Each structure stands twice: as C-alpha cells, then as structure tokens.
Amino acid sequence: MKNNNIDFDILVVGGGLVGLTVALACGQAGFNVGVIDIAKPSDQLAGSHDGRASAIATASFRMMRALGVADALEEGRGNNKDTHAGPIHQILVSDGQAGAAPSPLNLFFDAAQISEANDGEPLGYMVENRRMRHALHAQTKKQDNITWIAPARVSDIDASTEKTTITFDDGKTLSAALLVAADGRNSFVRKKAGIGVTAWPCNQKAIVTTVEHELPHSGIAHELFLPAGPFAILPLTGNRASIVWTETPRAADAAMALDDEGFGAELARRFGDFLGWVKPIAPRWCYPLSFQHAKTYVGDRLVLVGDAAHAIHPIAGQGFNMGLRDAAALAEILVQARAEGRDLGSEFTLAQFESWRKFDNTALTHACDVFNKLFSNNLGPLKHARRIGLSVVDKLPPVRQFFMKEASGQVGDLPPLLRGEKYS
Numbered sequence: 155m156k157n158n159n160i161d162f163d164i165l166v167v168g169g170g171l172v173g174l175t176v177a178l179a180c181g182q183a184g185f186n187v188g189v190i191d192i193a194k195p196s197d198q199l200a201g202s203h204d205g206r207a208s209a210i211a212t213a214s215f216r217m218m219r220a221l222g223v224a225d226a227l228e229e230g231r232g233n234n235k236d237t238h239a240g241p242i243h244q245i246l247v248s249d250g251q252a253g254a255a256p257s258p259l260n261l262f263f264d265a266a267q268i269s270e271a272n273d274g275e276p277l278g279y280m281v282e283n284r285r286m287r288h289a290l291h292a293q294t295k296k297q298d299n300i301t302w303i304a305p306a307r308v309s310d311i312d313a314s315t316e317k318t319t320i321t322f323d324d325g326k327t328l329s330a331a332l333l334v335a336a337d338g339r340n341s342f343v344r345k346k347a348g349i350g351v352t353a354w355p356c357n358q359k360a361i362v363t364t365v366e367h368e369l370p371h372s373g374i375a376h377e378l379f380l381p382a383g384p385f386a387i388l389p390l391t392g393n394r395a396s397i398v399w400t401e402t403p404r405a406a407d408a409a410m411a412l413d414d415e416g417f418g419a420e421l422a423r424r425f426g427d428f429l430g431w432v433k434p435i436a437p438r439w440c441y442p443l444s445f446q447h448a449k450t451y452v453g454d455r456l457v458l459v460g461d462a463a464h465a466i467h468p469i470a471g472q473g474f475n476m477g478l479r480d481a482a483a484l485a486e487i488l489v490q491a492r493a494e495g496r497d498l499g500s501e502f503t504l505a506q507f508e509s510w511r512k513f514d515n516t517a518l519t520h521a522c523d524v525f526n527k528l529f530s531n532n533l534g535p536l537k538h539a540r541r542i543g544l545s546v547v548d549k550l551p552p553v554r555q556f557f558m559k560e561a562s563g564q565v566g567d568l569p570p571l572l573r574g575e576k577y578s
C-alpha cells in the first residue's frame with residue numbers, strides 16, 4: 155500500500171522488542187513501514203545490551219510462530235539439540251525467607267491441567283532478550299517493505315489532516331499516515347505529543363543475572379516471595395536459570411557492589427540447594443522498578459504501544475507480553491481499516507485500538523501493583539493471610555485454571571496473530 159503523498163504507511167519510533175514486533179506484523183500484513191531507533195542496530199544486537207530473559211506466554215509465543223520469529227528460537231527442538239526457548243511446564247509460587255524452606259502453603263500451576271485449552275503447550279517459554287532481539291531483527295530484514303532508519307534522532311513531529319511528518323536532528327523529514335511510539339518508558343514521542351502519565355514508585359530494584367546449577371530444573375519456574383520482594387528462578391535451556399531478584403534500592407545497590415564471590419554467596423543463600431550447587435555465569439544488571447501508565451494511548455495520527463504506553467513491575471513477567479498484545483491488536487485494526495478504505499491514522503481507527511487495549515492493560519497494571527504490595531513485606535498477619543490465600547487458590551481448581559490461562563495469555567479477546575493466524 156503506497157500513497158504518493160507520504161513516504162510510509164506507518165513509521166515506528168523505537169526498534170526495541172515491541173517496536174520490532176509492530177513493524178514485522180504490519181510489514182507482513184503488507185504495509186510499508188519505517189523503523190527509527192536512536193541506537194545503532196549493531197549496539198542493540200551486542201550481547202552486552204540486555205541481560206534479561208522474558209517469560210513469553212503461550213499465546214505470545216504462538217504469535218512469534220505466526221510471524222516466523224520462533225523458527226530461530228526453536229531450531230533443533232525434537233532433535234535433542236539446543237534451542238533458545240526453554241519451556242515453562244510448571245510454576246511454583248511460595249512465601250518464604252532467605253535460607254529457610256519455602257512455606258508448605260503454596261500455589262502450583264501445571265501446564266498439564268490446562269492442556270486442552272493450551273493445545274498441549276507449556277504455560278510459556280523463557281527466551282533471553284538478546285536471542286529474541288536477534289530473531290526479530292533477522293525476520294524484519296527479510297521484509298522488503300520494512301526500512302531501518304538507525305541510528306537517528308527525531309527532533310520534531312507535526313501531524314496534519316493528511317499525514318504526520320517527523321523531522322530528524324539533521325533537518326531531514328519523513329512522513330506517514332500513522333506514527334507508532336514504541337520508544338520505551340521515557341518515550342520522547344509521548345512527551346512531545348503532550349501525553350501525560352500516571353506514575354507511582356515501588357521502592358524496589360531488580361537485580362538480573364543468569365546462573366548455572368547442578369541439577370535439571372525440569373521446566374519449573376519458582377517465584378519465592380521474600381520480605382523485600384519476589385526472587386524468581388526462571389528456567390532457561392540447559393541447566394541454566396534467569397534470576398530476577400527484587401530488593402529495596404539500598405540492598406540492591408549493596409548487592410551490586412559485592413565482589414563476584416560475595417554476590418554468588420548471597421544469591422545462593424536465597425536460591426537454596428534444591429538444584430544442587432549454583433553459580434552466576436553472566437554479568438549482573440540492575441533495574442529501578444516503578445509503575446507508569448499513559449493517560450491516553452492515542453494522539454493526532456499517533457498511537458502508543460509497549461512500555462511507552464505502560465511500564466509495570468516484572469512480578470508476573472507480563473510487560474513484554476502486554477506489548478505483544480498491543481502489536482497484534484494494532485496490526486489487526488490497521489488491516490481492517492485498510493479493508494474498509496479508512497485512513498490508518500483517523501481518530502476512529504485509533505479509538506478502536508485504545509478501547510481494545512487500555513482496559514486490559516490497566517487491569518493487569520493494577521493487579522501487579524496489588525500483588526507486589528501484598529507480597530513484598532514481612533508483616534505477620536499479612537504474611538499469614540497471603541499464605542492461606544495461596545493455598546486456598548491452590549485448592550480451587552477453577553480459580554487455579556483461570557490464573558493458569560491468564561499466565562499463558564489465553565484470556566480475553568485475542569487478535570488473530572495471538573491465535574497463531576498469519577498475515578502472509
């Protein structure tokens with residue numbers, strides 16, 4: 155689709171994990187897309203760019219298969235060869251204290267219990283962000299209708315009744331019917347459009363690293379609630395796990411300042427010995443945590459997606475999954491707009507995106523906040539109540555099944571990509 159008065163159908167500012175997915179989904183649907191990033195692609199692809207791994211819900215992974223991205227992540231599956239997507243078969247959520255055994259009152263999710271709804275798939279897959287970024291980059295490169303514009307810095311944006319025009323630092327301009335802001339939680343585009351956010355702190359930082367351990371994890375993800383916040387052990391491929399260790403900012407800074415031996419010992423004390431010995435095998439990263447939600451997701455010929463629209467605590471591993479749902483919904487709305495001969499950037503088209511995504515994202519943001527507040531403390535009565543709460547949910551199969559379906563991304567009005575349907 156090419157309108158002679160504009161350079162692109164869609165310009166995406168921000169070629170992070172969500173921006174790349176938007177570009178790919180829209181590119182495969184036949185739109186002419188430009189992706190602008192402030193960073194050099196080679197820097198973003200360097201191993202040192204991002205040490206996180208993401209829990210990708212089953213429905214989100216189905217979307218990665220539909221986009222052809224999962225091929226690079228699943229190479230070798232079934233042939234006993236290494237893949238880059240570690241299945242999450244079970245999740246064990248428990249309340250605990252460092253060095254002590256987890257409370258026996260816990261919550262256990264098992265993919266086998268929703269195997270029919272989940273087509274026999276696991277609850278999700280753990281994928282290192284660097285692997286996901288490589289796979290997304292490679293797939294966008296295969297699309298002739300996706301143009302990379304990076305590194306480049308946008309300095310101005312001007313939306314008119316016909317198109318939106320962006321101006322770069324060097325004075326060059328590009329135009330499109332629709333601008334997609336996928337430039338992360340400090341979004342320049344969101345600020346430039348004057349869209350405010352509701353933001354609140356959570357007085358926590360997350361330390362992230364990768365460990366190797368002696369015994370197989372069997373695809374079980376552990377979320378242990380310690381007094382300062384959750385300590386997550388997330389199963390990667392091989393005998394490896396991604397750690398997300400939440401602490402107060404002061405304790406996190408102290409842990410980051412430890413030498414390797416001291417850090418390894420503190421980590422092992424929290425991890426316990428249920429998987430034999432454990433040792434960090436990657437650099438440590440530290441992320442300040444907070445919640446933030448844009449007051450609106452849309453502006454003049456503008457739509458916000460991913461962390462530019464909503465940035466949440468990683469307690470439930472949902473931030474990227476929310477961004478993927480944004481990408482899938484946006485692609486579908488734009489495909490429908492084209493089929494009906496509507497303007498991609500019209501108020502009506504964009505209002506549909508907001509009504510599809512904002513309620514879901516708001517509900518999940520607040521659920522994660524409540525969950526984090528409830529679990530990140532050591533108050534006696536609250537500790538007792540949440541332990542009982544966990545075991546009650548554990549003993550109510552319908553409630554447990556609801557949470558499992560939610561974790562695997564199967565709840566709500568799923569756009570075609572999340573159902574595994576392709577555009578090309």
Ligand SMILES: Cc1cc2nc3c(=O)[nH]c(=O)nc-3n(C[C@H](O)[C@H](O)[C@H](O)COP(=O)(O)OP(=O)(O)OC[C@H]3O[C@@H](n4cnc5c(N)ncnc54)[C@H](O)[C@@H]3O)c2cc1C
Nearest residue numbers: 168170171172192208209337338460461471472473474475
């Ligand atoms: C510790 C931790 C663990 C997490 N674990 C999970 C998990 O298990 N599962 C999950 O679903 N989510 C998880 N998340 C959340 C997830 O990482 C984010 O939601 C996701 O990375 C957001 O992607 P994004 O593309 O929207 O933003 P970003 O990743 O921030 O990408 C923004 C892009 O925009 C570019 N950019 C920035 N400014 C400009 C500009 N002015 N012009 C042009 N380009 C610009 C940047 O270079 C970057 O490429 C976790 C988060 C944290 C902190």
